[in-house]
Amino acid sequence: MAGSGSLGTAVSLRLEAAELPRPVIGFVMSAYFAGLTLGSLLAYRVVLRVGHIRAFTAFASVVSAVTLLYPLLPPPLAWVPLRLAEGFCMAGIFICVESWLNDHAGPASRGRILAAYMICLYLGQASGQVLLALDWSNDGMRVFLLVSVLISVAVLPVALTRMPPPALPEVASFPARRLWVASPLGVVGTVASGLVLGSVYALGPVFARDAAGFEAQGAALFMGVLITGGVLLQWPLGRLSDAFDRRRVIVATLALLVVAALLVASAAEGGGVALLGSAAFFGGVAFALYPLCAAHTNDHLARDERVAASGGLVLAYSSGATAGPLLTSAVMMALGGWGLFLFAALVGLLGLVFAAWRLFARAPVPAERQGAFQPLPGTTPTAAPLDPRTSLPATGRGA
Numbered sequence: 001m002a003g004s005g006s007l008g009t010a011v012s013l014r015l016e017a018a019e020l021p022r023p024v025i026g027f028v029m030s031a032y033f034a035g036l037t038l039g040s041l042l043a044y045r046v047v048l049r050v051g052h053i054r055a056f057t058a059f060a061s062v063v064s065a066v067t068l069l070y071p072l073l074p075p076p077l078a079w080v081p082l083r084l085a086e087g088f089c090m091a092g093i094f095i096c097v098e099s100w101l102n103d104h105a106g107p108a109s110r111g112r113i114l115a116a117y118m119i120c121l122y123l124g125q126a127s128g129q130v131l132l133a134l135d136w137s138n139d140g141m142r143v144f145l146l147v148s149v150l151i152s153v154a155v156l157p158v159a160l161t162r163m164p165p166p167a168l169p170e171v172a173s174f175p176a177r178r179l180w181v182a183s184p185l186g187v188v189g190t191v192a193s194g195l196v197l198g199s200v201y202a203l204g205p206v207f208a209r210d211a212a213g214f215e216a217q218g219a220a221l222f223m224g225v226l227i228t229g230g231v232l233l234q235w236p237l238g239r240l241s242d243a244f245d246r247r248r249v250i251v252a253t254l255a256l257l258v259v260a261a262l263l264v265a266s267a268a269e270g271g272g273v274a275l276l277g278s279a280a281f282f283g284g285v286a287f288a289l290y291p292l293c294a295a296h297t298n299d300h301l302a303r304d305e306r307v308a309a310s311g312g313l314v315l316a317y318s319s320g321a322t323a324g325p326l327l328t329s330a331v332m333m334a335l336g337g338w339g340l341f342l343f344a345a346l347v348g349l350l351g352l353v354f355a356a357w358r359l360f361a362r363a364p365v366p367a368e369r370q371g372a373f374q375p376l377p378g379t380t381p382t383a384a385p386l387d388p389r390t391s392l393p394a395t396g397r398g399a
Contacts, residue, residue, distance in 0.1 A: 003150035004090055005125030006132055007067060008032065009223050010143050011079070012205040013132070013216050018075055022206070026329025028076045029202030030322050031083035033194075037318035038084075039091025040311075052096050052165040053158055059092035060155045067148040071141045096158075100166050119231065122287070126227040132220030174308040179297070179316075182309070185358045186297030189250055190313050192351040193290040194320020195327070196257070196344045200226065200286070202325035203332065203340050210337030211268040212275055225276045229283030237288045238295070246296045251355045253292060256285045257348035265341040286344070290317060 008029070015025045047055040066082045066089075073079065101113055131146050180187055204226065208219035241249035260282035267275040294313055298306050331339040 003067075003128060003131075003147045003154070004063065004086075005128030005227070006130075006143070006220070007086070007128075007147050008201055009129060009132055009205045009220055010147065011070060011083070012202060013209065013219060014070070015075055015079075016206045016209050020076055022203075022329040022333040023326070024076050024329075025206060026203065026325040026327075026332075028079050028083055030198070030325040031080045032087040032090075032202075033198050033318055033321040033325075035084040035087025035089075036091045037087075037315065037322060039088035040095075040314055040318065043088060043092035044095050046092060047095055047099070052100065053161070055092060056096040056158045057155050059089040059096070060151055062089045063093070064148045064151040067144050067151065071144050118234075122227055122231050126224045129220040129224035129227075132216055174305065174312045176312060179309055179312040182300045182305075183293075183297040185247060185250065185355055186293045186300075186313070187316055188354050189254075189289055189293035189296070189351060190316040191320040192254075192347050193286070193293065194317040194322075195324040195347050196286050196289075196320075198321025198324035199328035199340060199343060201321075203328055206332070207268070207337045207340045210332075211265075211340075212271050212337075214271070218271075222276065222279055226279040226283040229280030230287030231284075232280065233284030234288045234291060237292060241292055241295060245359075246292065246299065247355060247359055250289070250292050250296060251352060251359065253285055253289055254348050254352040254355055257282075257289065258345045258352065260285050261341040261345035261348060265338040265345070268338050268341075282341075282344075 012025065012029060015028060043055075043059070046058070049055075050058070063086055066086050069082055070079065073082070098117075101117060128147075128150075131143055131150075204223050205219040208214040208222040209216075212218070212222070214222060237249060237253055260278065263278040264275065264282050267278045294310070297309060297313060301309055328340055328343045331343045333339075335342060
């Protein structure tokens with residue numbers, strides 16, 4: 001996670017340093033999420049064919065090779081297939097890791113294992129930004145070399161393990177119409193989360209350089225603080241959503257997202273502590289939206305539907321994350337770097353209006369019948385069986 005977390009920031013900064021138009025940067029960066037979407041749908045076939053250990057080794061090897069190709073090939077067109085391959089193989093890595101965790105998670109430990117996985121995921125991405133604080137001499141080659149080393153070393157424990165490989169959990173398809181009927185707010189909120197987070201992952205470093213005037217090291221610090229902030233508010237907001245109408249907590253989260261995005265945009269010129277504090281606040285709110293919407297969706301599904309429905313939510317999130325950089329880059333082209341967080345505020349505002357309407361459109365699920373909140377990654381559907389709520393009975397329909 002440290003290697004892959006720093007790679008996206010490094011690529012974004014290299015594209016910005018090449019003075020490419022913002023829509024071109026957005027297009028190249030969105031290819032990663034397109035690959036992640038395809039990988040979440042197709043990479044499991046590689047795992048089924050050759051097994052977890054060989055598949056993990058192959059996927060990691062491709063990502064390591066792609067990392068070394070970035071500084072050797074001229075951007076931007078040559079980088080699009082690299083980003084696509086990187087996203088596809090990262091989805092394959094997530095499938096291997098998450099299915100391995102599933103195999104070792106019992107009914108009493110699934111929640112703890114999923115929580116630990118989430119912490120490792122986000123803190124790994126945040127700590128990876130430290131690599132970008134290194135000297136960017138030699139045209140930035142050193143950063144890509146270190147990322148490749150980290151990814152290659154990660155293969156060793158898996159390649160040398162004597163543990164038997166796990167069985168790949170079956171995740172059935174779930175009709176999109178059924179998912180929409182079950183929880184329109186869950187789907188819209190998930191897409192909004194993808195639009196915002198996909199844009200920030202792809203273009204946050206560009207914002208830090210363009211609007212805030214940071215050097216590469218400062219941009220890495222900005223991204224690290226933002227991602228670390230993503231861990232802070234998930235549990236408090238989640239616990240509130242367990243005690244009250246979850247839709248009201250989603251409304252409050254979207255309202256806070258609008259406020260946080262505007263705070264980051266307004267603090268850009270001053271930089272310093274104000275900007276970093278606003279970034280941490282924004283990360284805390286933005287990263288909480290997806291698991292809240294997933295929990296709300298699960299409140300309206302039968303127990304045997306929840307794992308399959310997670311695939312639909314991941315696809316909705318990935319679709320938003322793919323479209324986000326394309327749309328945001330056009331806004332940044334017109335308004336400047338701070339257009340990134342104006343776009344995030346607009347997405348939050350539109351989601352807020354929709355969520356407020358849903359409060360009056362359907363009756364709430366009683367608090368005592370809501371499933372418990374559980375933080376979730378928007379990686380692949382393979383993580384869904386780790387969610388303790390998949391063993392809980394259904395609590396309601398159609399809100």
